[in-house]
Amino acid sequence: MLGNSQAVQVWARAQPTDLRLGFHGLAGLVETEFHRQVHSGDLFLFVNRRRSSAKILLWDGSGMCVYAKKLAPGRGSFACLWRQSVGGPPLRLTAAELNLFLERPVVRNTTSRQRKKGR
Numbered sequence: 001m002l003g004n005s006q007a008v009q010v011w012a013r014a015q016p017t018d019l020r021l022g023f024h025g026l027a028g029l030v031e032t033e034f035h036r037q038v039h040s041g042d043l044f045l046f047v048n049r050r051r052s053s054a055k056i057l058l059w060d061g062s063g064m065c066v067y068a069k070k071l072a073p074g075r076g077s078f079a080c081l082w083r084q085s086v087g088g089p090p091l092r093l094t095a096a097e098l099n100l101f102l103e104r105p106v107v108r109n110t111t112s113r114q115r116k117k118g119r
Contacts, residue, residue: 009042010093016049023064026057034090038064045098054102069102 011034021029026046027038036042044057056067093101 008095009040010045010095010098011036011042012045012047012091012093014088014091017046017055019046019048019053019055019068021046021055023057023066026055026066027064030057036090043098045093045101071102 011030013029013033017026017029026044029046030036030038030044034044036044038044038057039059041059041061045054046057047054052071052073054069054071058065058067
């Protein structure tokens with residue numbers, strides 16, 4: 001888990017982000033759209049339109065960090081996290097929701113798999 005305490009807050013931008021943005025571009029979005037301070041220690045999640053790549057901006061106490069991840073294809077898109085908020089205010093996520101989004105577990109239908117093996 002990113003961050004330095006269990007009390008860290010996680011914010012996600014509701015609309016897709018151009019992930020070519022670096023430290024200053026993402027920090028500008030945090031201040032103008034999130035109305036939060038980058039130096040608060042909160043985590044700020046940005047994703048591209050296809051939800052296939054993500055960046056997290058955070059202040060670790062000594063400087064700004066940007067973590068980037070290319071998300072594996074064929075995993076859950078978690079579109080439900082953004083469905084009702086596109087173009088709206090930033091979303092507040094729990095640390096568990098952030099972990100699920102970043103780890104993107106494979107959801108399989110074990111019942112149908114067992115039937116195929118039994119044939």
